[in-house]
Amino acid sequence: MNFSxxxxxxxxxxxxxxxxxxxxxxxxxxxxxxEEKSLKLKKVMGYDRHRIVTGxxxxxxxxxxxxxxxxxxxxxxxxxxxxxxxxxxSPDYFMPATSNVIQGRLNLPHDMxxxxxxxxxxxxxxxLIQAFMMLEQASINKVALVNAxxxxxxxxxxxxxxxxxxGDAACITILEKADDRQPIHANLKMDGTHHEVLIIPAGGxxxxxxxxxxxxxxxxxxxxxxxxxxxxxxxxxxxxxxVEVPPMIESLLQQAAxxxxxxxxxxxxxxxxxxxxxxxxxxxxxxxxxxxxxVENFGNASGATIPTNITFNLARPLLNETLTLCMAxxxxxxxxxxxxxxxxxxxxxxxxxx
Amino acid sequence: xxxxxEVLKEIRPEFDFTTSEDFIADxxxxxxxxxxxxxxxxxxxxxxxxxxxxxxxxxxxxxAIQQLLLKYGIAP
Numbered sequence: 001m002n003f004s005x006x007x008x009x010x011x012x013x014x015x016x017x018x019x020x021x022x023x024x025x026x027x028x029x030x031x032x033x034x035e036e037k038s039l040k041l042k043k044v045m046g047y048d049r050h051r052i053v054t055g056x057x058x059x060x061x062x063x064x065x066x067x068x069x070x071x072x073x074x075x076x077x078x079x080x081x082x083x084x085x086x087x088x089x090s091p092d093y094f095m096p097a098t099s100n101v102i103q104g105r106l107n108l109p110h111d112m113x114x115x116x117x118x119x120x121x122x123x124x125x126x127x128l129i130q131a132f133m134m135l136e137q138a139s140i141n142k143v144a145l146v147n148a149x150x151x152x153x154x155x156x157x158x159x160x161x162x163x164x165x166x167g168d169a170a171c172i173t174i175l176e177k178a179d180d181r182q183p184i185h186a187n188l189k190m191d192g193t194h195h196e197v198l199i200i201p202a203g204g205x206x207x208x209x210x211x212x213x214x215x216x217x218x219x220x221x222x223x224x225x226x227x228x229x230x231x232x233x234x235x236x237x238x239x240x241x242x243v244e245v246p247p248m249i250e251s252l253l254q255q256a257a258x259x260x261x262x263x264x265x266x267x268x269x270x271x272x273x274x275x276x277x278x279x280x281x282x283x284x285x286x287x288x289x290x291x292x293x294x295v296e297n298f299g300n301a302s303g304a305t306i307p308t309n310i311t312f313n314l315a316r317p318l319l320n321e322t323l324t325l326c327m328a329x330x331x332x333x334x335x336x337x338x339x340x341x342x343x344x345x346x347x348x349x350x351x352x353x354x
Numbered sequence: 355x356x357x358x359x360e361v362l363k364e365i366r367p368e369f370d371f372t373t374s375e376d377f378i379a380d381x382x383x384x385x386x387x388x389x390x391x392x393x394x395x396x397x398x399x400x401x402x403x404x405x406x407x408x409x410x411x412x413x414x415x416x417x418a419i420q421q422l423l424l425k426y427g428i429a430p
Binding site: 037040041044045160161221234235238239241242243274275277278279281282 | 406
């Protein structure tokens with residue numbers, strides 16, 4: 001499915017990271033795995049350190065901290081926001097929506113549309129598409145998009161498939177109407193027949209959490225996790241990404257009539273360094289144009305990895321100039337989506353700690 | 355195949371890879387071993403094996419790995 005927009009822009013991006021940092025060397029002690037093998041894994045996959053929340057920190061805590069930072073510095077005015085879109089798979093509650101919780105904690109105006117979208121690794125692109133659709137309305141001039149997850153709370157520390165790469169973060173992206181008519185192109189596909197490839201089996205209404213679903217099980221390959229934990233079929237995800245993402249980008253650039261050389265940076269979701277390197281090689285893109293250092297520095301925080309990629313790697317240029325960015329997210333659902341647009345002269349582009 | 359055997363031996367020194375026809379089914383290589391193997395083959399031969407070729411059937415045994423390398427112009 002293709003989308004196109006114009007007259008809209010990204011005004012600023014903020015990443016909020018938990019101050020708590022864990023190292024892969026610490027994580028290794030929890031794995032039932034030879035140390036030498038773990039070190040090889042570290043090198044190939046790019047695992048090093050990751051930021052994860054402590055205690056009962058929730059998505060709304062990270063997001064409220066970020067909004068207060070923006071409001072206190074006058075970078076965003078609370079009464080300018082017409083919509084708040086929160087993309088998360090780790091909501092504060094089943095009900096109400098986390099966007100309503102954030103709106104309430106910040107005393108934002110009642111004349112506002114709050115919406116939660118339960119999306120993950122493709123959630124930044126899905127959220128941008130949703131925000132741009134909202135901005136087509138006369139009554140909506142500014143949208144705050146929050147991509148946030150605290151999924152480390154749902155990952156078994158004894159699961160070497162998932163724990164070393166997981167990260168927590170919240171990103172706030174402000175979208176607004178713009179005078180210039182620069183085109184924005186996006187595409188999106190979903191395949192729910194493989195919804196079990198990335199899943200937290202227990203805790204919803206299909207399989208409510210019980211003492212039994214909290215019991216750690218030996219699931220093979222030296223991994224232990226409970227049904228309450230996040231489960232990822234790494235091989236299936238890897239193959240899905242390698243098969244689906246390159247043609248998706250080719251199709252997007254055709255839609256936008258943009259040669260690949262005109263893209264300044266490919267800001268992709270980052271599951272691990274190996275996977276991204278293989279994508280870049282297949283698409284004949286230099287690794288320098290596809291930054292892949294988010295997992296090794298902060299971990300993979302689902303829909304927050306692309307905006308964190310932007311704040312970590314492109315803050316300086318994006319505050320001063322405009323770049324053409326091709327962004328792509330892929331994962332839970334399964335969902336894969338991409339978007340190409342000009343981004344630049346941002347009012348803010350930074351990372352803060354919580 | 356000496357070099358490929360050396361790579362496999364470095365990854366899982368406890369197994370004799372000359373006696374198995376299916377490293378995956380026999381439990382000699384797990385998913386992370388496969389990633390390590392591909393990464394090491396890339397490095398040793400100066401190639402980049404495509405992500406779409408990283409499939410269990412392409413690393414199942416020595417003959418399959420040899421076929422995979424031949425696709426990238428490497429005759430080990």
